[in-house]
Amino acid sequence: MDIVFDHVSYTYQAGTPMASLGLDDVSFTIRGGEYTAIIGHTGSGKSTLLQHLNALLKPTQGTVRIGDREITSSTSNKHLKPLRQQVGMVFQFAESQLFESTVQRDVAFGPQNFGMARDEAMQFAADAVKKVGLPDDVLDKSPFDLSGGQMRRVAIAGVLAMQPHVLVLDEPTAGLDPLGRHEMMQLFADLHAQGQTIVLVTHQMDDVADFADSVLVMDHGKLVRSGTPRDLFQDAEWLLGHQLGLPQTTAFARKLQARGFKFARLPIRENELVDALRQQLGGGTHE
Numbered sequence: 627m628d629i630v631f632d633h634v635s636y637t638y639q640a641g642t643p644m645a646s647l648g649l650d651d652v653s654f655t656i657r658g659g660e661y662t663a664i665i666g667h668t669g670s671g672k673s674t675l676l677q678h679l680n681a682l683l684k685p686t687q688g689t690v691r692i693g694d695r696e697i698t699s700s701t702s703n704k705h706l707k708p709l710r711q712q713v714g715m716v717f718q719f720a721e722s723q724l725f726e727s728t729v730q731r732d733v734a735f736g737p738q739n740f741g742m743a744r745d746e747a748m749q750f751a752a753d754a755v756k757k758v759g760l761p762d763d764v765l766d767k768s769p770f771d772l773s774g775g776q777m778r779r780v781a782i783a784g785v786l787a788m789q790p791h792v793l794v795l796d797e798p799t800a801g802l803d804p805l806g807r808h809e810m811m812q813l814f815a816d817l818h819a820q821g822q823t824i825v826l827v828t829h830q831m832d833d834v835a836d837f838a839d840s841v842l843v844m845d846h847g848k849l850v851r852s853g854t855p856r857d858l859f860q861d862a863e864w865l866l867g868h869q870l871g872l873p874q875t876t877a878f879a880r881k882l883q884a885r886g887f888k889f890a891r892l893p894i895r896e897n898e899l900v901d902a903l904r905q906q907l908g909g910g911t912h913e
């Protein structure tokens with residue numbers, strides 16, 4: 627399912643003295659199956675953009691196309707329910723929205739809300755809990771007896787149980803420890819390998835380099851750049867000028883470059899840096 631933004635602008639509190647522009651003439655296409663990262667400094671429009679992916683916000687101007695569905699300022703809300711199932715949103719600190727007495731009931735809530743029979747929804751819930759890497763014995767536990775990282779997995783399972791075509795993740799690793807962060811990013815990589823379309827908002831340039839197929843850069847509500855992480859991270863000066871960083875590997879490679887090492891293109895992933903250094907230092911290639 628492709629996502630197409632065609633000259634989308636969004637104004638908060640339009641028509642009032644408080645009006646402020648959240649998105650400014652944004653156009654892009656995300657192909658089904660792609661892993662897309664959205665980056666940009668605070669207030670650049672990332673959250674506003676995400677909320678257009680399942681029509682929590684509708685464009686003030688322009689058109690959003692999600693699959694064969696078109697959303698404009700005049701689209702009626704009553705046509706939007708199927709979209710909310712097709713585009714699963716995992717908001718920041720998603721665990722704060724858990725509320726049921728058991729994990730399985732919580733995860734089954736979404737599918738039931740979209741009309742699935744209780745037994746079937748409970749089965750989908752059990753499958754989704756397995757998918758996010760939690761053991762079966764959590765199903766009957768209260769979500770509030772789990773660790774923070776496990777609770778977040780339960781919240782993600784609740785979104786996956788609806789079998790969305792697109793999984794939208796707003797800083798999903800915020801507040802997790804390094805191991806929890808790594809495991810969660812691996813979970814999304816596994817889902818992507820199974821064909822899941824993923825849209826990730828992040829401030830972590832290492833994650834963009836390691837996982838994303840393509841990247842959209844937002845600034846003051848505008849899409850100021852799009853392309854592959856590999857191309858983007860060659861342009862360190864531009865990124866720093868937009869208050870954005872580099873992956874650790876790329877930053878380190880630039881320091882080596884200043885001391886005489888040569889890179890045809892700056893490496894963005896650790897294994898690429900290792901290979902490039904081995905070649906220059908006369909060793910073999912990275913296994």
Ligand SMILES: Nc1ncnc2c1ncn2[C@@H]1O[C@H](COP(=O)(O)OP(=O)(O)OP(=O)(O)O)[C@@H](O)[C@H]1O
Nearest residue numbers: 638646647648666667668669670671672673674675
């Ligand atoms: N509810 C709102 N009412 C008015 N203006 C808003 C509202 N939400 C966001 N804005 C404004 O829209 C612009 C884009 O904000 P948005 O939250 O989309 O940025 P962001 O890139 O997601 O930031 P962050 O990284 O801090 O989450 C900002 O100027 C912001 O002040």
